[in-house]
Amino acid sequence: xxxxxxxxxxxxxxxxxxxxxxxxxxxxxxxxxxxxxxxxxxxxxxxxxxxxxxxxxxxxxxxxxxxxxxxxxxxxxxxxxxxxxxxxxxxxxxxxxxxxxxxxxxxxxxxxxxxxxxxxxxxxxxxxxxxxxxxxx
Amino acid sequence: xxxxxxxxxxxxxxxxxxxxxxxxxxxxxxxxxxxxxxxxxxxxxxxxxxxxxxxxxxxxxxxxxxxxxxxxxxxxxxxxxxxxxxxxxxxxxxxxxxxxxxxxxxxxxxxxxxxxxxxxxxxxxxxxxxxxxxxxx
DNA sequence: GTAATTTATCATATTATCATGACAAAGGCA
DNA sequence: TGCCTTTGTCATGATAATATGATAAATTAC
Numbered sequence: 001x002x003x004x005x006x007x008x009x010x011x012x013x014x015x016x017x018x019x020x021x022x023x024x025x026x027x028x029x030x031x032x033x034x035x036x037x038x039x040x041x042x043x044x045x046x047x048x049x050x051x052x053x054x055x056x057x058x059x060x061x062x063x064x065x066x067x068x069x070x071x072x073x074x075x076x077x078x079x080x081x082x083x084x085x086x087x088x089x090x091x092x093x094x095x096x097x098x099x100x101x102x103x104x105x106x107x108x109x110x111x112x113x114x115x116x117x118x119x120x121x122x123x124x125x126x127x128x129x130x131x132x133x134x135x136x137x
Numbered sequence: 138x139x140x141x142x143x144x145x146x147x148x149x150x151x152x153x154x155x156x157x158x159x160x161x162x163x164x165x166x167x168x169x170x171x172x173x174x175x176x177x178x179x180x181x182x183x184x185x186x187x188x189x190x191x192x193x194x195x196x197x198x199x200x201x202x203x204x205x206x207x208x209x210x211x212x213x214x215x216x217x218x219x220x221x222x223x224x225x226x227x228x229x230x231x232x233x234x235x236x237x238x239x240x241x242x243x244x245x246x247x248x249x250x251x252x253x254x255x256x257x258x259x260x261x262x263x264x265x266x267x268x269x270x271x272x273x274x
Numbered sequence: 275g276t277a278a279t280t281t282a283t284c285a286t287a288t289t290a291t292c293a294t295g296a297c298a299a300a301g302g303c304a
Numbered sequence: 305t306g307c308c309t310t311t312g313t314c315a316t317g318a319t320a321a322t323a324t325g326a327t328a329a330a331t332t333a334c
Contacts, residue, residue, distance in 0.1 A: 001226060001227070001229065001251070002229065002231075003321080003322095004231075004321075004322065005321080005322075007229075007230060007231045010229070010230065011230055011231075014230075014242055026279095026280070026281090027280080027281075028280085037322080037323055037324075038323095038324090039323075039324065039325075040322065040323055040324080042281070042282080042283095043282085043283085045281090046281075046282065046283090049281095056280095056281060056282090057280085057281080057330095057331075058279080058280050058281045058282080058329080058330045058331050058332090059278090059279055059280055059281080059330065059331025059332045059333090060278070060279045060280070060331070060332045060333070061279085061280090061331085061332070062279075062280050062281065062330090062331070062332085063280075063281085064281090089138055090138075092138065092139065092144075092147070093144060093147065093148055093151075094139075094141075094144045094148075103269075104270075105151060105266045105267060105269060105270035106266050106269075107269070108269050109257070109261060109265065109266070109269060110257070113253055113254055113257045114138070116250055116253050116254075117250055117253075117254065120246070120247070120250045124246060128246065129242045129243050129246070130242060132240075132242060132243075132244070132245045132246060133241075133242035140291080140292095141291075141292065142291080142292075163309095163310070163311090164310080164311075165310085174292080174293055174294075175293095175294090176293075176294060176295075177292065177293055177294080179311070179312080179313095180312085180313085182311090183311075183312065183313090186311095193310095193311060193312090194300095194301075194310085194311080195299080195300050195301050195302090195309080195310050195311045195312080196300065196301030196302045196303090196308085196309055196310055196311085197301075197302050197303075197308070197309050197310070198301090198302070198309085198310090199300095199301070199302085199309075199310050199311065200310075200311085201311090
């Protein structure tokens with residue numbers, strides 16, 4: 001459903017929201033805890049930082065932290081950095097343009113489903129997910 | 138949302154349902170009409186045939202036809218040949234197993250959304266899509 | 275200012291997906 | 305039979321996604 005990279009990003013953000021209230025967390029620690037490839041995760045976290053989702057600090061005591069309180073961080077803000085959620089994705093038959101006016105055969109029926117998916121990412125916050133978490137992320 | 142290949146397959150099946158009531162359709166014709174790569178489409182159609190969605194015939198007058206009336210052909214039967222719709226896909230955080238018992242942090246909320254998506258593919262038939270089609274597929 | 279620590283970046287490797295081209299196999303028809 | 309048509313299959317190539325390893329740049333601590 002999500003690309004591998006978006007999934008990594010989401011898991012990392014959840015980890016930060018859960019583990020790191022104040023202290024910054026090193027890539028090393030996160031990669032180990034989540035079993036993700038270290039340098040690949042590093043790049044992903046860097047992108048999240050540039051997008052203002054995380055803040056990073058180098059040197060001793062450095063690492064990554066959320067830049068935003070989890071309550072005000074919709075999942076869409078995380079995953080949309082890596083996966084597209086535009087019209088092109090939302091057309092089931094892959095048309096470059098597919099709207100109410102230029103509808104493909106699947107448009108009317110698929111639109112609702114696609115909108116449900118997007119709404120989930122837009123309306124669900126990182127904090128929402130942690131509420132439901134019974135196990136560590 | 139769907140892989141390129143699953144999307145090609147779906148478009149091809151829709152084309153057959155719309156254009157070919159009796160006569161078989163050649164790959165050449167379909168590739169041209171749908172602007173898909175010819176030999177790649179050929180392989181995709183072959184898989185659909187082996188799965189019993191299409192029937193193929195070689196030689197003059199040959200080509201592909203639906204093996205099943207469009208009313209009794211759920212989209213899932215087409216796309217699940219190319220994309221996975223199992224638990225793994227349905228876990229937002231990519232866990233190998235994620236069920237009500239072994240729930241990830243996103244499970245409860247995501248389950249509904251994922252089920253909406255799967256239900257769409259399971260309950261919508263090829264014929265359903267053609268009903269809504271105002272333009273040629 | 276030097277060393278240690280940690281992120282940032284670059285170059286490259288690996289893998290999966292998508293695509294092309296050539297030819298083999300099978301069916302229809304004179 | 306021999307020829308044409310069309311699917312079936314194989315070998316290969318192109319591209320994007322994922323991953324690794326090496327090194328640069330920044331920060332902290334002494």
